Amino acid sequence: MKNFLFVIACIALLSGCGMSAEEEIFTHLENAVGLEANFEKQQQPLVELEKKEQTIYEKIIKLGMSEFEQIKGLSQEAIEVVNERESRIEKEKESIESSKKEFLLTESKVGKLKDEKMKTNAEDLLKVMNQRYESYDKLYKNYKNAIALDRELYEMFQKEELTLEQLEMQVKKINEMYDNVVKENERFNELTDTYNKKKKEFYLAADLNVVFDDTAK
Numbered sequence: 001m002k003n004f005l006f007v008i009a010c011i012a013l014l015s016g017c018g019m020s021a022e023e024e025i026f027t028h029l030e031n032a033v034g035l036e037a038n039f040e041k042q043q044q045p046l047v048e049l050e051k052k053e054q055t056i057y058e059k060i061i062k063l064g065m066s067e068f069e070q071i072k073g074l075s076q077e078a079i080e081v082v083n084e085r086e087s088r089i090e091k092e093k094e095s096i097e098s099s100k101k102e103f104l105l106t107e108s109k110v111g112k113l114k115d116e117k118m119k120t121n122a123e124d125l126l127k128v129m130n131q132r133y134e135s136y137d138k139l140y141k142n143y144k145n146a147i148a149l150d151r152e153l154y155e156m157f158q159k160e161e162l163t164l165e166q167l168e169m170q171v172k173k174i175n176e177m178y179d180n181v182v183k184e185n186e187r188f189n190e191l192t193d194t195y196n197k198k199k200k201e202f203y204l205a206a207d208l209n210v211v212f213d214d215t216a217k
Helices: 021-035 037-041 043-061 065-110 116-156 164-205
Strands: 008-011 210-213
Touching: 021 037, 021 065, 021 116, 021 164, 037 043, 037 065, 043 065, 065 116, 116 164
Parallel strands: none
Antiparallel strands: 008 210
């Protein structure tokens, strides 16, 4: 899965002084970005594991049942890759959950904003980010379902009585589930992109002295 990264912003806050509502919001938003660092670290390894698994699958389907022992060995290797993918996705999920808890701390601060335009910008920001978290929940569930179907497939390869019809049915289920993964991943990416833009708008409206790092996107 390919995911957009957050735009990172830096600000110099005066130490020893009470922060304004705008600055408190900024702090929670950027802390939330930092908490998704582990989420971002999982992306490339996941892509590599998916490629590795695909290579194993292609080797399996080229073999005939006379080479059943080799099929069993390869399918067991594929199951290990599936398990590693699942471990990676769980780390990704934990990172998103930590980010969400931090982000939700901004909600109580928005009501303290005095400028109506700024408050509207902040409310738009909250709405988009909450939609993003909802999208990730759907993405996670679809990906977990796809992983479970992948595992079932390789377990099926370890049975000599596997029929072509059973194999085709399982592959169809897997393809349909990954279609759902791709669609939700696209929505998640779009919402991340929109969130980056909304966050910039809020920081500019709040007149915060920020420097944006667009290279992280």
